[in-house]
Amino acid sequence: MTATASGIVGRGGEAAGQLFRSWFDGLTAAAEEKRGAAYVFVMGSVTELLRCFDFPIVFPEINSLQTAVRHVAHEYLNEAENYGYSPDICGYVKADVAVQLRRGAHPMGRIPKPALAVCTNACNTYIKWGEIWERMHGMPMFTLDIPGSRGAGVTSAPGSEDFERERAYVAGQLGELITLCERVSGRAFDIDRLREHLGHANTMQAAWRELIDCNRSRPAVFNALSDGTIYLGVANGFRGTAEGAAFFRDLLEELCYKAANGIGTVTKEQWRLAFVGVPCYPIFRRFAELFTHWGGVFVNSTYLWFASGGSHVDFQYDLERPLESLAAGVLRTVRAAMDSMFFQAPSLAEMIDPFGIDGVVFHPIKSCRTVSTGLADTRRALMALRDIPSLFIESDLMDRRVVSEAQLKNRADAFFEGLAARRAQPALAR
Amino acid sequence: MSRPLTAELFPQWHADGVDEILARCRELVEDPDFPTVKRWRERGGRVVGHFQVYFPEEIAHAAGLLPFKVRGAPLEPAQADSHFGSYLCSILKSSLELALSKRVELDLFVTHPICDAARNLAGVWGRNCGYPCRILYLPQNPNSAFAVDYLRDEYQRLTRVVEEVAGAPVTAEALRGSIGVFNANRALLRRLYALRRAEPWRVSVDEAYVLVALAGMLPREEHNALLSAVLPLLERRAVHRRDKVRVILEGGFCEQPPLDLLRAIGRSCDVVDDDLLVGLRWLVADVPVGDDPWRALAHAYVEGSAHSPVQHDLRKPKERMLVERLERCGAEAAILLAAKMCEPGLEELVVHTRTLDGRGVPYFVSEFEENMTSFDGLEIQLETFVENLLFV
Numbered sequence: 001m002t003a004t005a006s007g008i009v010g011r012g013g014e015a016a017g018q019l020f021r022s023w024f025d026g027l028t029a030a031a032e033e034k035r036g037a038a039y040v041f042v043m044g045s046v047t048e049l050l051r052c053f054d055f056p057i058v059f060p061e062i063n064s065l066q067t068a069v070r071h072v073a074h075e076y077l078n079e080a081e082n083y084g085y086s087p088d089i090c091g092y093v094k095a096d097v098a099v100q101l102r103r104g105a106h107p108m109g110r111i112p113k114p115a116l117a118v119c120t121n122a123c124n125t126y127i128k129w130g131e132i133w134e135r136m137h138g139m140p141m142f143t144l145d146i147p148g149s150r151g152a153g154v155t156s157a158p159g160s161e162d163f164e165r166e167r168a169y170v171a172g173q174l175g176e177l178i179t180l181c182e183r184v185s186g187r188a189f190d191i192d193r194l195r196e197h198l199g200h201a202n203t204m205q206a207a208w209r210e211l212i213d214c215n216r217s218r219p220a221v222f223n224a225l226s227d228g229t230i231y232l233g234v235a236n237g238f239r240g241t242a243e244g245a246a247f248f249r250d251l252l253e254e255l256c257y258k259a260a261n262g263i264g265t266v267t268k269e270q271w272r273l274a275f276v277g278v279p280c281y282p283i284f285r286r287f288a289e290l291f292t293h294w295g296g297v298f299v300n301s302t303y304l305w306f307a308s309g310g311s312h313v314d315f316q317y318d319l320e321r322p323l324e325s326l327a328a329g330v331l332r333t334v335r336a337a338m339d340s341m342f343f344q345a346p347s348l349a350e351m352i353d354p355f356g357i358d359g360v361v362f363h364p365i366k367s368c369r370t371v372s373t374g375l376a377d378t379r380r381a382l383m384a385l386r387d388i389p390s391l392f393i394e395s396d397l398m399d400r401r402v403v404s405e406a407q408l409k410n411r412a413d414a415f416f417e418g419l420a421a422r423r424a425q426p427a428l429a430r
Numbered sequence: 431m432s433r434p435l436t437a438e439l440f441p442q443w444h445a446d447g448v449d450e451i452l453a454r455c456r457e458l459v460e461d462p463d464f465p466t467v468k469r470w471r472e473r474g475g476r477v478v479g480h481f482q483v484y485f486p487e488e489i490a491h492a493a494g495l496l497p498f499k500v501r502g503a504p505l506e507p508a509q510a511d512s513h514f515g516s517y518l519c520s521i522l523k524s525s526l527e528l529a530l531s532k533r534v535e536l537d538l539f540v541t542h543p544i545c546d547a548a549r550n551l552a553g554v555w556g557r558n559c560g561y562p563c564r565i566l567y568l569p570q571n572p573n574s575a576f577a578v579d580y581l582r583d584e585y586q587r588l589t590r591v592v593e594e595v596a597g598a599p600v601t602a603e604a605l606r607g608s609i610g611v612f613n614a615n616r617a618l619l620r621r622l623y624a625l626r627r628a629e630p631w632r633v634s635v636d637e638a639y640v641l642v643a644l645a646g647m648l649p650r651e652e653h654n655a656l657l658s659a660v661l662p663l664l665e666r667r668a669v670h671r672r673d674k675v676r677v678i679l680e681g682g683f684c685e686q687p688p689l690d691l692l693r694a695i696g697r698s699c700d701v702v703d704d705d706l707l708v709g710l711r712w713l714v715a716d717v718p719v720g721d722d723p724w725r726a727l728a729h730a731y732v733e734g735s736a737h738s739p740v741q742h743d744l745r746k747p748k749e750r751m752l753v754e755r756l757e758r759c760g761a762e763a764a765i766l767l768a769a770k771m772c773e774p775g776l777e778e779l780v781v782h783t784r785t786l787d788g789r790g791v792p793y794f795v796s797e798f799e800e801n802m803t804s805f806d807g808l809e810i811q812l813e814t815f816v817e818n819l820l821f822v
Contacts, residue, residue, distance in 0.1 A: 172576035
């Protein structure tokens, strides 16, 4: 994308790249200074809280996907498998095991060792992953347990007795986490710093919702698969920071400008698609091109929902009651992230009309059973709710051994031919 | 709702001789049609299906419902297969197959997010079955000072769902009574495992497994009666004592190894302890029956429970629990199993093998699937392993 005279279009991608480089430079410096980091995950990172203790923040999921995007994941996977890990477990975990075995060596710099880890139950592998660090580094791991929906639509409403009990459980644990952070960091908790980080998180979360809504416009102003993944990196890595808030303010301005001026993310938008699952990082660019080649653009994705930690929900922290509000926010957002993996069919059906979606692409992956196990059934459920074409393709987010590019292309091509035939049908009938 | 138990659901177990009794029990455990559940329903009873690993069955029992342990079955997932993607363990598919094929009809299904795959079950199940499907969020931070209070509330929430299914309230008195029934069951199961540790030649791993598994498909009073009759027979069973290698078996916490695999292991080794169906033995001591039985159950879960790969508890590091089990049982070696595609099980193998390597404890590793049928190769490998222990 070429920047226009206004200097707005295209700046989001450049700014994200700079932020990412600065983040990893900071991590490398922390590793060299032997400063311990807080290891966290995208669903329930609570970085708003952890930043109060000046921990460098490490997202091992992001580190791992970077090895795949940079085409070196197989080296890391092999090393972890030689250590004893099965080919049938999460590739993210294995890449990180190799990073740890290499004393933090990573294609983007050096990752500091963990001083503590915070693992929510949004993904069970988070907890098993944390146990690996416990063994390797002997540092404390904190499991932040967040009760999710008890079934499809069985979710405690804010203000209800059940919600308050759940919030109290989360709040209690956050208090325990604060005590742990004080002990590990040697710094006292400062509620005003928390308030400051929550304020930035509010800005980012509000922008995230608006950003997704921007893609209702035709043509779509960003590709939820490729651009969206970049935005997700900033949303997670800079959550609760002034830089993150500024980035999303600027990005939103850019996307609104594009929407107002009819500037799309692809040259000639033909098909508006929804993406369900996790991208194929070993062939990230070519995977996106399977669709953009046909003029297909992903206007929304469940990845934007769950991988942002549930930032798509309408929630703002109450800065007058920071701790209580943090507990409520963590409960609501992480729960929403889980719902967007396990109970997403109604939300997908509701998205079709406002986003003008022509087809839905389901992409389950070997590595992540949290996201992938229910997708075949979700597809059936969506088909029952709406008459919408869909494509079901499987590969992986890390392991190129289970990525069959030719097969993926065949399936994608057939899907678009089907879409074209479907679009032509009314004309033929006339 | 009154309990529809007017006669035994499994009267066939009454037979002459412990071998015949065990044979009949085995037949029932291996029957993928779960006839005792059908009989219960024919008598007007309602059924709560609960997926692995642990479920507070006392709450369902107190409502007059039959708690049925959903732990897969050795069958082809003809209908369930199309509801899942690839790279999944077998138990998820075979469990859903039981529901879709109506081999087992439930009135409520409850699952706990034990792993990334299983946590999808409530969604999938709920989209395909007409009855309520719920997730029970057992605390995954049992080290929090708030875990017991949370779980007590969670059990009360579950009770409300159970009451709706049963059409009757669950009183504290009824729950205390149910806890008493299950305490008796826990004591009998502890006795069975004590016998295996002390005199393992009297009851093999597959025989013990069958006796435990029946708990998941019979009213617990009936299971208590069965165990009360069988245990004395086993304790004085006239069998020739053979010196075999004493081993522990790990890896049976969720998907269950085929009985023939256990039998093959039993031919070579004395399995003196295991984690097979550990959820049915999760609470390791009697639950005190106090004023608040919901809290008593919650407290027992957090403070008095076994361990498994799917629970993280700072007080139960996996390495230490493995070593303690070995030492407690006087085992010389370990058999480490993992179900194919079982992520927690496969991850645990790394911990276990490295721990045992570090201590110089011999071990045998194998993956399995619940519907595998050929064990010849595995048995030869196992015999070689045992011979190495005995003669090298």
